Amino acid sequence: MNCPIESRNSEMVVAYAAGQLDPETARALEQHLAGCAACLSMAADQTAVWKALDAWEAPSVSPDFNRRLYRRIDDGAQLTWWERLTRPFRPMPLRQALPLTATAGLLLMAGLLLQHGPLAPAAVPRGEVVRADQVEKTLDDLDLLRQFGTANSAESVHPDAM
Amino acid sequence: MGVAVAATLDYDAELMLRVKEGDGTSFGVLLEKHRASVIHFVYRLVQEQAIAEELAQEVFLRVYRSRSSYEPTAKFKTWLFRIATHLALNWLRDEKHERGQERLDDVSTDLPVRQVSDRRPSVEQELVYAVKLDEVRRAVAALPEKQRAAVLMHKYEEMEYTQIAKVLGCSESAIKSLLFRAYETLRARLAHMETT
Numbered sequence: 001m002n003c004p005i006e007s008r009n010s011e012m013v014v015a016y017a018a019g020q021l022d023p024e025t026a027r028a029l030e031q032h033l034a035g036c037a038a039c040l041s042m043a044a045d046q047t048a049v050w051k052a053l054d055a056w057e058a059p060s061v062s063p064d065f066n067r068r069l070y071r072r073i074d075d076g077a078q079l080t081w082w083e084r085l086t087r088p089f090r091p092m093p094l095r096q097a098l099p100l101t102a103t104a105g106l107l108l109m110a111g112l113l114l115q116h117g118p119l120a121p122a123a124v125p126r127g128e129v130v131r132a133d134q135v136e137k138t139l140d141d142l143d144l145l146r147q148f149g150t151a152n153s154a155e156s157v158h159p160d161a162m
Numbered sequence: 163m164g165v166a167v168a169a170t171l172d173y174d175a176e177l178m179l180r181v182k183e184g185d186g187t188s189f190g191v192l193l194e195k196h197r198a199s200v201i202h203f204v205y206r207l208v209q210e211q212a213i214a215e216e217l218a219q220e221v222f223l224r225v226y227r228s229r230s231s232y233e234p235t236a237k238f239k240t241w242l243f244r245i246a247t248h249l250a251l252n253w254l255r256d257e258k259h260e261r262g263q264e265r266l267d268d269v270s271t272d273l274p275v276r277q278v279s280d281r282r283p284s285v286e287q288e289l290v291y292a293v294k295l296d297e298v299r300r301a302v303a304a305l306p307e308k309q310r311a312a313v314l315m316h317k318y319e320e321m322e323y324t325q326i327a328k329v330l331g332c333s334e335s336a337i338k339s340l341l342f343r344a345y346e347t348l349r350a351r352l353a354h355m356e357t358t
């Protein structure tokens with residue numbers, strides 16, 4: 001076997017340290033290592049690196065990872081392109097907006113009450129003056145409407161009479 | 163036809179083509195299969211668990227959103243890790259720009275809980291482990307970005323040089339050279355550590 005270092009094939013030593021070489025190549029390399037101090041040193045160091053990296057365990061994944069992901073997928077799927085565009089400018093959610101709107105309405109009403117006193121009932125206030133000219137006009141209007149209705153019904157009957 | 167092409171590549175690509183056709187279950191299968199490896203890879207790159215999970219969410223979100231344009235031109239895992247590497251390295255660049263190496267100096271965060279089967283480690287053993295882990299993390303973090311990503315894919319994902327080359331957009335010979343330099347640096351920094 002050619003010296004891996006001299007033949008610029010040091011990945012073979014890396015693969016050996018990782019236990020990734022096939023048994024035949026590994027045996028051939030071990031025979032070479034027995035007579036090559038540079039390769040032996042490199043193999044030992046690389047094995048130490050490999051074991052050191054083995055010690056680095058990654059933390060376990062959060063149990064709600066999938067739920068969060070699917071929620072993000074659902075959020076994205078429900079939005080139209082216009083909603084995505086205007087998303088940063090959207091007003092607050094309805095759940096938060098409703099109590100605030102109700103509170104603002106109550107405050108407004110309270111302010112009006114304080115300014116103008118209690119609201120009057122819907123009934124006609126006592127002592128109100130009924131204006132005669134307005135009654136006459138209303139009656140005139142009713143007469144006009146009645147005449148108009150009579151004329152219409154007469155026209156509608158006319159074709160049948162023929 | 164697309165599925166037949168994908169089958170010659172790998173089963174994951176076939177699943178992704180099913181996702182493209184509207185099969186949400188296949189997306190779930192891909193997620194279950196690759197979730198941990200993506201999160202762990204990103205975690206070892208950025209060295210913060212919360213950030214790693216956030217970036218991994220973004221990875222799978224992008225996979226899902228780009229399903230309609232997916233074409234099985236490479237192994238699914240290559241495509242997946244290309245997205246993951248891209249997002250993680252971008253985050254590192256932004257982070258480096260904003261805060262320098264401040265976060266990497268904080269070695270107390272996100273230490274994994276060691277799995278000890280038969281007996282609890284002593285305080286001394288825990289300290290030795292923490293110091294050792296700190297040294298490993300610092301050594302990896304000190305590598306240039308591409309070397310770091312290449313080492314992590316090679317060591318923990320057992321990816322071949324060709325696959326790493328495709329993920330990082332380099333030639334295979336460039337990856338060999340990249341890994342040679344990376345392991346050379348790591349040997350200089352970590353070879354003295356006792357193998358326990």
